[in-house]
Amino acid sequence: MTSASFNPIQIDRAAIQQSQSLSLKQGQVFHGTIKKLYPDQMAEIQIGNQKLFAKLETPLKAGDSHFFQVTSINPEAQLKVVTGPMQPSQTMAQQMTQLLDSMNLPKTAELQQILAHFIKNQLPISKDQLIQAENWLNNLPEGTLKNEAIQVIHRMIELKLPFTDEIFKGLLYGAKTTGIAEAIENFANVLSKENNNVSQQIKLNLLQQLQAISKPFAVETGGILLSKAVQTLLSSETSANNLQALNFLKEAEILPKNSTIPNWLSQSFQQITSKLLPNTEIQNSSAGQLVQTIAAANAADVQNMIAQVKEWLTNQQLLTSEQKSQLQQLIIRFEALPKNAQTIELLAKQLHEQLIKSFSENAISRLFTQDENGDSAKNQLLSLMKYDATNNSQAIFSNILKVANDSADPFIQNAVTQADAQVLASIDSRAMEQALKTIFKSLGMSYEASLNSKGGDISEIAQSLKPQLISLLQDAQTSQPLKESADIILSRLNGMQLFSGESGPQHQLIMQVPLQFLGKHADATIQWNGRMKENGKIDANYARVLFYLNMEALQETVVDMQVQNRIITIHLYNDHPHLEILAEPLKQSLKTGLLEKDYQLSGLFIKKFENTKSQIINENVIQKNDSKFQNGVDIRI
Known part of the structure; x- marks a missing residue:
């Protein structure tokens, strides 16, 4: 079963192409069309929607399309022609065959799939990157689609990220909206069976953090x-x-x-x-x-x-x-x-x-x-x-x-039962806020930020899950099964950081939260997109927040909350046939609770998914009148 994934709102390709000039690296290959020729073998080359001025190693004809390879970038871009002119009648397969032959690469299905994507999207890629990308596609984790991996590689090229395993796995796992609770549970099971390769103190510290995550109350x-x-x-x-x-x-x-x-x-x-x-x-x-x-x-x-x-x-x-x-x-x-x-x-x-x-x-x-x-x-x-x-x-x-x-002891067991019941009866918004803070702290989501700011207790920060996972992976004594299960969690934590960032005044935060308390298991991914004030704090008046939830009873749910000048509109997507009836008694308390925080609820729209859930999440930005959703119940307040 594959995990649903999303494409972050902030990092959208059109914005990248408009805001960044084309940046090439030595060795990269790309498809381009010669638009104009200039003296001294200089040429204007069209690459997708962008233009490049470069020096050609051999004279060419304006209007022809070729695959070029970057041979030098200093003091000026110099290009070598990799293939002869591309004929308009040539198919994609013929173009790829010609390019692979010229680069002395085998015509594997994986390489052809990668090349087809990069030719179609007019993105440069080097021979070394192609070989690395093929290796990644041949060693994907179970349940991961090759198309998902190619999208990750696309993003790495587009954002000029290092071509490392850590970045690839971080983006791959960080885009998933489900599975973090299962990954943590699997790691705990593997860890509990380790008796010789992990010291008892390290094991105890890890289990302590895992309990804080799985049982925040x-x-x-x-x-x-x-x-x-x-x-x-x-x-x-x-x-x-x-x-x-x-x-x-x-x-x-x-x-x-x-x-x-x-x-x-x-x-x-x-x-x-x-x-x-x-x-x-x-x-x-x-x-x-x-x-x-x-x-x-x-x-x-x-x-x-x-x-x-x-x-x-x-x-x-x-x-x-x-x-x-x-x-x-x-x-x-x-x-x-x-x-x-x-x-x-x-x-x-x-x-x-x-x-x-x-x-x-x-x-x-x-x-x-x-x-x-x-x-x-x-x-x-x-x-x-x-x-x-x-x-x-x-x-x-x-x-x-x-x-x-x-x-x-019956007395103690009865006390545990009563305590669980009292915690359940006392849970409110403050309790949930406290639980989330406990989970984030235990995961070590602010580990690097705390180190950079030199704030907080370093020894306490080092006890969170993330730095302990890093130490575990660096320890030569750690068994391979434990390393693999730890690496998946660390990749997810890294992925949250890679997907979070800023583009001008716009900021984005991604958080995956394993909710495993009170006998219930749920995966939650929170995607916040908004802007920061001049003092560095979040502007609570304007924001877009998407919640991707996977719960035992309601199953997969997407909540799209938009805040404009403290007026909130909520779109909720779920396939439960009676959700609007179940939601009815909660509407007034929702409105009242928002008013207490000085927010006004404009409308609540409950609709069903029509196409597959993973496709909807991949599309990410859910439009209010999108035809992909069936008509549902609209509650306007």
């Missing part, structure tokens, strides 16, 4: 599981569940191994205060750092410390007013006590317990809520349980979920 699920286990331990009831929750947190390395039901809270307190922080400003500190700072305070600093704690509580966006009031009561009671090491430690422990209680509740009730610093209730809870956990919170929450999934 794993962190939220892990946060709920942590909260439920803590709430079980905080409850006054004594039951087998308390012991199971305790053992679960110890196995997940949240609590020390010597923790018991009576002392787990004090063990947690000792764990985060074992390395006391020096007196420091705590305004932007985590809850765990707040407790550490209080525990480290001395009587002389206590007044300043209390003022900072009060300010921290006032500005804390992840606590309710009632919770803040309870915490402030603890401070008021402390202020009435003598200020010594014992009372300071008592305050730290009381705040530690009350904050754990508050954030364990909010980590469930406010699942996707973040404060202005990007912190969440689950991260604050984790900072109160484990020293310096905020620097590696994603890995810790993912490990919590892994331990829970591996557990055979």
